[in-house]
Amino acid sequence: MKHELPPLPYGYNALEPHYDEATVRLHHDAHHKAYVDGLNNAGARLAEARDKGDFALVKHWEREIAFHGSGHLLHTLFWQNMVPGGGGQATGAVAEQLNKDFGSFDNFKKQFSAAAVAVEGSGWAVLCWNPSFHSLVILTAEKHQNLTQWGVVPLLTVDVWEHAYYLKYQNKRAAWVEAWWNLVNWDDVNKRFEAAG
Incomplete structure (x- = not known):
């Protein structure tokens, strides 16, 4: 399964003034995207190893999947956990x-x-x-x-x-x-x- 960078649920500048547009753009488009790309690469490399029956690097690629997969999942949650005009007491x-x-x-x-x-x-x-x-x-x-x-x-x-x-x-x-x-x-x-x- 190929993973994709999910779009932000709001505009890059929608969280101003608390979260600035430049950081949101860099954080989403570069940092989060790097986790998605890393996850796809590690998954493909592990699949290649399976196909060849070569598991010498299985530990490495499983760690890469854990690292990039966790980064992707937590960033996706992070973006969805915020909303313009949010905050206040829990409801x-x-x-x-x-x-x-x-x-x-x-x-x-x-x-x-x-x-x-x-x-x-x-x-x-x-x-x-x-x-x-x-x-x-x-x-x-x-x-x-x-x-x-x-x-x-x-x-x-x-x-x-x-x-x-x-x-x-x-x-x-x-x-x-x-x-x-x-x-x-x-x-x-x-x-x-x-x-x-």
Whole structure:
């Protein structure tokens, strides 16, 4: 299956002033596209190895698929998790679950922000539904292909790799995370939460 770069669900400048057009364009058209291209290349190379019965590099190509595939999936979620004029308090069923699992929306927001800012190097903060625990959990990933609790369903993510914010926010990751809260698409998060349950 050939993977394709999904179009943005809004214009490049639609998330201004919180997320600038130049960064969105570069982040989507170059960085996200590189993950899609890498995923397609690794998949094709692994298929070639299978056809030849040569699995000497199987570990390498499987790691490449994990790296690029995780980057592609998380970036796709990231773009869909934002909307012009978004943000504010969580709504709907996810708001109720956040109150149940974190005590309040404010507690959740503080913990999620702290997790995003504290990721060492580059990475992600991700709100997930864990059906085994029947609760929402916050996970962080320094290497997105290594992060998991088996069976969780990602609902909301913020990208804190420097390419996600450096043109506007430079090395001020906390300022980027604070601005990002103004873009959160709670309707999208609720749809994902409903589908996960």
